[in-house]
Amino acid sequence: MLKLSSLCLFLLLFSAIVVNAKILSEPLHEEVTPPFAGEYTLVIEGFDWGPAVNKVVLSMGETVKETNSSEFAVYASRNSNDGEISPATASGTRSVVYSYVSDAKGNRTESGEFVTLILGVSPIHPIGSPIQYFRAKGNVWIDYKLTVVQTSSGKVWNTEKDRIMPLVDQFDLNGKFKHSESLTMSYAAFAPKMVKEKAPLIIWLHGGGEGGFDPTIALLGNRAANYASPEIQQFFGDGAYVLVPQAPTFWMQGADGMTRGQTNDMYNVALMALIQDYVKSNSKIDAKRIYVGGCSNGGYMSLKLIMEHPDYFAAGYISALAYGNEFITDAQVQKIKNVPMWFIHSKDDMTTKPDETVVPLYHRLKKAGAKNVVFTYYDNVTDITGFYGGKDYQYNGHWSWIYSHANLARTDFDGSPVLVNGRPVSIMEWLSAQKK
Structure with missing residues (x-):
């Protein structure tokens, strides 16, 4: 069977959940096209061990009044042209701690067209960091991307629109x-x-x-x-x-x-x-x-x-x-x-x-x-x-x-x-x- 990238597999699994279809045992030749490809805004804050993406603001494309954090799954990838990132910290899932309806900047609202996910961060989980230390160059920004799936609707957010760094x-x-x-x-x-x-x-x-x-x-x-x-x-x-x-x-x-x-x-x-x-x-x-x-x-x-x-x-x-x-x-x-x-x-x-x-x-x-x-x-x-x-x-x-x-x-x-x-x-x- 054709080996799938971890991101492709991630998307396929959740798409399968949405349509109640089983993954076929035959080789797959095309990636699943999500029914909704949305934009997101990263929120990056400084912590004692360094910066981390601790929130992501999703553009819902419609007005919502409530949200459930258990409906969202988040996958992160980290890449850089400045040096090699170890496979263990180059990609993986992010934990969703909480979610709420918000405005475009992540401020809580009773209703709106955005949902903010609070992501778990920790000094022992470098998958949350948008920077990487390389001995030859020090700390540098890396190519940090998220793919967010709402399992109840099949919506996918995979394009960064903006970044907010509060301080x-x-x-x-x-x-x-x-x-x-x-x-x-x-x-x-x-x-x-x-x-x-x-x-x-x-x-x-x-x-x-x-x-x-x-x-x-x-x-x-x-x-x-x-x-x-x-x-x-x-x-x-x-x-x-x-x-x-x-x-x-x-x-x-x-x-x-x-x-x-x-x-x-x-x-x-x-x-x-x-x-x-x-x-x-x-x-x-x-x-x-x-x-x-x-x-x-x-x-x-x-x-x-x-x-x-x-x-x-x-x-x-x-x-x-x-x-x-x-x-x-x-x-x-x-x-x-x-x-x-x-x-x-x-x-x-x-x-x-x-x-x-x-x-x-x-x-x-x-x-x-x-x-x-x-x-x-x-x-x-x-x-x-x-x-x-x-x-x-x-x-x-x-x-x-x-x-x-x-x-x-x-x-x-x-x-x-x-x-x-x-x-x-x-x-x-x-x-x-x-x-x-």
């Missing part, structure tokens, strides 16, 4: 800064809507896998878009500007490969010029409240900028620091000891080993007299929801930035709560209180 869509993604003829950098920028006078600026510098010229990767690769969320914006009065620059390659690139601080990198001068240009172009940014932070590669670059320009930044917030302590001089420690900084790291981080990076630096800063340096030190990085990964699920120990993006870090190195004016605070509450 990312609030950013200006067209930022370009030309530093020289050979160096241009992309960036994403968010501006709060209700600024009356001045608002602070939060700068986030991505990790090593999010370089390139597509800021959506820098926003979603490790959930940086969350700094524009209402949950975090509320700590900054009328809100805060958010700037997410993107390295063309990776922040730690030096003239002869990767640097951990032993040699100069090739981007810090251009990045600082980008930041200054953005501040100059946005008159409502409060120059006394500019905060810089990042993870891993971005943690390296955040510390580099603070060491080069200690009087420019009101505070730093750094996860999984990749700057080697051995390459930081005592003079540099003295130079930055009065800059408020909050470090986050996990003891089981085997990528940026804490005993070689943040632990000795923290103690050197304290010994030098730093009065406002905080270090939240986790045993490991766990599923903070207790749901998506499951009870006691552990992420890679390098991923300590999860606690920054979710605003969960609250303790110092000795386990005591961090206080501002005698009150326990989270990392974003602390950040919002820092001012030059």
Whole structure:
């Protein structure tokens, strides 16, 4: 018998259910043409482990008032010209958790011409991700397609019409800064809507896998878009500007490969010029409240900028620091000891080993007299929801930035709560209180 592709088989099986026909044992030479070929909109959101397609909005072609999630089956395929995706994660079914009648953007309505399916997502189910990490290129968008079948009617949706990325869509993604003829950098920028006078600026510098010229990767690769969320914006009065620059390659690139601080990198001068240009172009940014932070590669670059320009930044917030302590001089420690900084790291981080990076630096800063340096030190990085990964699920120990993006870090190195004016605070509450 002719071997069918998994997608073809999927469609055939459900078409058979609809017409109550049995699949013939004779060879099949044509794919079944669905009686209704509809369009869908993908909804993509950032999660602790990265982005996932967690909703799909179906155009029904008629007005409906109710829907049943058990009537829908969803098949996903993932392909890329940038590298090979393993067969185990290249295709498969998606679980439908719930469905409801909605408008075209997925907002619930009593009746309408659209139905939204909520899809199950999890860090252990990469079939839900529209991006893929390749060692040579980092995180890249892939060709992500869905085929949705309504078993009660035989309708099939197999054409993507649009994509919605709720937080990312609030950013200006067209930022370009030309530093020289050979160096241009992309960036994403968010501006709060209700600024009356001045608002602070939060700068986030991505990790090593999010370089390139597509800021959506820098926003979603490790959930940086969350700094524009209402949950975090509320700590900054009328809100805060958010700037997410993107390295063309990776922040730690030096003239002869990767640097951990032993040699100069090739981007810090251009990045600082980008930041200054953005501040100059946005008159409502409060120059006394500019905060810089990042993870891993971005943690390296955040510390580099603070060491080069200690009087420019009101505070730093750094996860999984990749700057080697051995390459930081005592003079540099003295130079930055009065800059408020909050470090986050996990003891089981085997990528940026804490005993070689943040632990000795923290103690050197304290010994030098730093009065406002905080270090939240986790045993490991766990599923903070207790749901998506499951009870006691552990992420890679390098991923300590999860606690920054979710605003969960609250303790110092000795386990005591961090206080501002005698009150326990989270990392974003602390950040919002820092001012030059």
